[in-house]
Structures are given as C-alpha cells and as structure tokens.
Amino acid sequence: MRVFNQRNLDLPRRDRHGDLRWTRATISAIAKILGNPAYAGAFVYGRTRTCHGTCESGLPSKAPRPIDQWRIVVKDRYPAYIDWPTYEKIRTIVADNRAEYMRTKTRGLPATASYCCTASLGAQGADTRCMSVTRGWRVCVQPPSYT
Known part of the structure; x- marks a missing residue:
C-alpha cells in the first residue's frame, strides 16, 4: 500500500x-x-453463502465459504498475475496475520519498544543499529545519546 x-x-x-x-x-x-481469485487467473463462483437472520436487523447477510467449498473453480481462465499456489500461499499468510491480530489486538512491535530494544543493545554514541523483527522486516533506529 x-x-x-x-x-x-x-x-x-x-x-x-x-x-x-x-x-x-x-x-x-x-x-x-x-x-480475489481472478488475480490468479481463476473464474470462481460460490465464494460466499447467504446466512438468514444473522445480522442485528434480521436481514440476510453473506458469509465467506472455505476454499474447498467454492462451487465452481476454473483455474487459468484469465491472464494471471500470480499462479494458483502463490494465491493459496497469500491467502494463508493473510489468514495467519488476521488470526495473530485477533489474538493480540496489536499491529506488531511498537516503535518505542523497538527503539528501546535496539538502544539497549550496545555502545553509546554508536551509529544506527538494526535488528530483525519477524518475517524478514528490519527495524533501524538511531540509539539515544547519553550525554
């Protein structure tokens, strides 16, 4: 984004x-x-199902179905940006990220915590320090001066 x-x-x-x-x-x-499975070049029908009376208003609402319950899946129907295994991997990563967010209700390491952790790593007056966080991301900060 x-x-x-x-x-x-x-x-x-x-x-x-x-x-x-x-x-x-x-x-x-x-x-x-x-x-969207069209991103992987697939035509899909039946990704959602109608649930009756699950909203506060009592009106029908849509709920997603698991991928193995989609009614029609035609792979390689459109020009694809990514292949189907990559699409499935992205779905898994997004679902895992959502599950982690729902568990912790945070969006990762807070900036102040990364700053404190990095600053506590070493010598005063040193240049910018980097530390690995998760999934290949690196947090780089300038350590504080203690003068």
Missing part, C-alpha cells in the same frame, strides 16, 4: 453508486485484490 501511495498509483474502486473512481490505495483495496 505504501509503495502504491509513494508512487502516486491509484486503484480503481466503485463508489456507493457503482461508478468507477480512481483513488489512493487503502489496506481494504489491497486486501480485496489479493483475496
């Missing part, structure tokens, strides 16, 4: 009237793109 916005690349979105609008990338927009 940040790369899209840093490069001023807009994404197509539908407004509430169904008209096409080009807007800044959001987490929701990127998630919808990555979760």
